[in-house]
Amino acid sequence: MKQNNSSILYFNSNRRLAMKLTVRDISNFSELSQLTLIAGRGGLAKNVTHCGILDYEYDKDVSSKYYDYNYQVDGGFLTLTTFLYAKNNPNLIYDAVKKLVSKNGSGLIIKNIFKLPISENVIRYANHMNFPIFLLNDSHPFFEDILMLVNKAIEKYSSVYYLEQKVSALLEIKEDDIEAATCAAREINPFIQDDIISIYFRYKYNHLDTKDYLEIERIVESKGILNPESSIFLYKNGFLLIISSRQFAKNNIYDILNPYEAFFKNKAVKNFTAGVSKIHHLKEDLAYAIKESIYASSFTEEQADAPFIAFDCLGSYQAILQFSDKPSMVTYSKKYLTPLEVYDIEKNGSLLDTLTNFVKCSADLEETGRVMSQHKNTIRYRLNKIGEILGLNPFSLGDYEELALAVRIYICSNKEF
Template sequence: MAITILEAMKLPTLKDFKLVAGYRGLDREIEGASILDYEYERSLSNKPIVTVFRRGDFVLSSLIYAKDDPSLILESVKGLVSDGVGALAVKNIYYDVLPDEVIEYANDMDFPIFMFDKKGSYYEDIVTEIYDKNKEKNSMSFKEAKIGILLKEELDKSSVKNMAKDFNISFKNNLFSICLKPKKYIEENNLSSIINTLNRDLEISHAAYRYHGAIFIVYTYEDRHREKKDIDFSKLVGLAMSSLFVNLNDYYVGVSNFHKNIDELNMALKEAMYAMRVASIEEQNKKYYYEIGVYKILMPSYSDSHMRSFYNETVGKIKQYDQKYNTELLDTSIAYIKSGGNIKETAKIINLHENTVRYRISKLKEIFGIKNSEFEFYEQLSLGIKLFMIYQNI
């Protein structure tokens, strides 16, 4: 996976580049950067223009070959487009503006063309920075794919252990994981920068990874923790989190259990992710996995067909009733479960009289076909609403 032109525009060496054509092509991917100056110089080769660039190149040029003949610019741009080049950036040594026919052609072909100042970035700096950014993105994308395997696949312990060592040869045997999900959207480039900074700050036996807009941090320790009966896990977590440069109030935070074998890395990652999701659902800043109760069962299996069927038999029926009779039983159900089945607290949450809440609860019991068992009613409603909250937040 390569960076897009839009991502490249945020690099320091490209920040002052001015887009003059092809704005609809900014989602093109660029594999690297190449320089065009003499390749199209007819006087050097005595032959027609022949394109020599790779698909996905970001081509840099001063247009020296066309300094005395502007018509060569359109001819060369057509060649670049034919080769599948990603974009062209022109240093304004010989041209401050490009011919109208070049701009028109580039717009028609959604081929981005930039102008940049001759006093600005050097070619070699641009080439190097694009190369480094692609290398970084490919490394992160590869690790992100492997995180996905650990989260989604059922792996034996040997496979998990081998993958852990592939991630970081310095990983120790004891571990826990933290999952951070930004409360507000963070662009991929900015998220990658945060992860890079985290990895620079973290000890060699710890590491941070990106996964679908979230950040996983894996903390590993020597086996001596196995023998320490008095380990205060919350203190260990507190020390780890206090050392992070990010403001944790800007994130939903999930913390896994403490695991005594690196071959349980997949379990730690899953636990941290589930805890983070519950923190998001309950709008709390931080959740430990051991605190999430029945969500331990619901989170791994919410997409299973039997879970969907149960959801349709509970919340699905409530939503159908609300739609048919223009009622608000679903909102009442959510408040009722959040308050732990307390009528008075439910009334406060939705700003209604307690008798109105009681009436709505009795209507819910009718919908469920449960009249004589408060426990069975609350159990089914609670599971249904928790599934609803998962589906709303995943």
């Protein structure tokens, strides 16, 4: 803050990648166990792309090592300070916090060696602006150690998300642009070979913590599971395992994945649903393989006790999945299912659920009743009611096929890619 003859120094990574290291991640580092959050809990999810020190012009030995951004960085910075310049005027702390917030700062760590009082105005403002403030009531670790710790984490997290960006770019390439698809596959792994299987591990809960993923990556590396031609990396709310070989020794996907059986059973992946693509024999087909594995992982009900869900085993869903959001498909499905949804809302019924389970159970009345914990005659009654509403006979082959297609489009359209 120039009016107080102070400046802010930021040690910034050379990489310009999407970084998702958050304030919460940093606060959970074991090396920073002495941190106490005093305000701004609502901002713990803010990203951190820089880490800097306020007032470090007083230490020439350290300040010369870092570039002086003087608040010119574009947000995302975590600030460390002792508030040395404010020790004779603690009111300057409030001004500093407002300045940091105005520059889209992500948070503030105060090493309170001068035992400065943090006013209620500061606390209220930080809470209102969701600006996390931590106190560090210990002389250790030193600021320089915290800087190195945070910036190493930024580098690590950025490399994790780098490949996610590459996959997103690959999936945007037009299907007929073989050269671009091949180049994109090599950017993901320069050693990738033509025979490919993609496995997507979809996290079953809301948010996969990057630290948890990094532990999985560590397990894979420590056990030597992957050869140089294969890859593991974070993608969306899960991670991708790309198995690649010049030529797979087996033609059966279960035989090929047999060496990975122990990994599928590892407790580190117990909260994931694994989807496996078909075997592909051209590296430019990597996008297809990735999509297939992601689609397969969305059929969680198909996994049961199996280690994974194979795209090859999804039957007619294989043909529908990539087109279920097309207007013609949506219109077809709604033509049959919207009247059932309206009936269910008005009568507090369960006709759509019954029809969906009937199709999933391959038109088996008894199995549908078992799945829904209902007598088969109850299921029969509901299906007859569906027939009345739609003017169809769910028990005739032709009408059943029309309804089954509508239901399968509906199921696929609700799958998260």
